[in-house]
Amino acid sequence: MEARVNTPTCLVLWDVDHTLISTGGVGREAFSEAFRRATGLELVEMADPSGLTEGDIFRKTAASHGIANAEALFPAFADSLAQAYESRIDQLRSRGAVLPGASAALRSVGRLPRTVQGVLTGNLREVARVKLTAFDLEGFVEWRLSAFAEDGSERAELVAAARARACAVTGNSYHGSRTVLIGDTINDVQTALKTEAAVIAVATGHFSAADLHAAGAEHVLTSLDDPRFVGMLNDLLTSA
Ligand SMILES: [Mg+2]
Numbered sequence: 001m002e003a004r005v006n007t008p009t010c011l012v013l014w015d016v017d018h019t020l021i022s023t024g025g026v027g028r029e030a031f032s033e034a035f036r037r038a039t040g041l042e043l044v045e046m047a048d049p050s051g052l053t054e055g056d057i058f059r060k061t062a063a064s065h066g067i068a069n070a071e072a073l074f075p076a077f078a079d080s081l082a083q084a085y086e087s088r089i090d091q092l093r094s095r096g097a098v099l100p101g102a103s104a105a106l107r108s109v110g111r112l113p114r115t116v117q118g119v120l121t122g123n124l125r126e127v128a129r130v131k132l133t134a135f136d137l138e139g140f141v142e143w144r145l146s147a148f149a150e151d152g153s154e155r156a157e158l159v160a161a162a163r164a165r166a167c168a169v170t171g172n173s174y175h176g177s178r179t180v181l182i183g184d185t186i187n188d189v190q191t192a193l194k195t196e197a198a199v200i201a202v203a204t205g206h207f208s209a210a211d212l213h214a215a216g217a218e219h220v221l222t223s224l225d226d227p228r229f230v231g232m233l234n235d236l237l238t239s240a
Helices: 026-039 054-064 070-086 089-095 102-111 125-134 155-170 186-195 209-214 229-239
Strands: 010-014 115-119 179-183 198-202 219-221
Touching: 010 155, 026 054, 026 070, 026 089, 054 070, 070 089, 070 125, 089 125, 102 115, 102 229, 115 155, 155 179, 155 186, 179 186, 179 229, 186 198, 186 209, 198 209, 198 229, 209 219, 219 229
Parallel strands: 010 115, 010 179, 179 198, 198 219
Antiparallel strands: none
């Protein structure tokens, strides 16, 4: 398809958990409830969710509880998880938080010329929607070119899905560093390297700035509140 001159040429994809928001423990409680409903077992220990898609978190957690048919149980788990979040939206608001600088960063990206932003998250679509809605962030992102747990197990598959959607919507291609991922985990950084996307890593999750640098991120901030954020993103986008 021929590129349309007035449509966005750069795609910014935001991770959700520990990049834009934190759930303050509500996420773990929702997981626990959905796990019990889908498997009939009490959750003993949840797999480390950092950078994983919901399907992988469920499969790993199920395996550690001796459950063999995780794949068959996943649709019921996914439905229960979406309901568990929906019913906790007030809890999310009171116990969770928008991370420092996240709203302003989304607003700034929204003002950049020829740039479009979406989310790229291991969350289920409905869960991501509840999380961003709880904190009034849902209007900043283009949901039709975002990617979620439903789009694959590996995060790289999610990048491919978001790029394909953005191309279908705008007619432009978002190969290489025309796509910028923003995330907090080593997995986010590795996904960018694997898909040849650019990346800005933010050390607002469980990984330090040194960890994220060591994983291969050239651009690392300790928080989205860092005034260098927009300049850094602009440099990446203009060199794309
Ligand atoms: Mg994250």
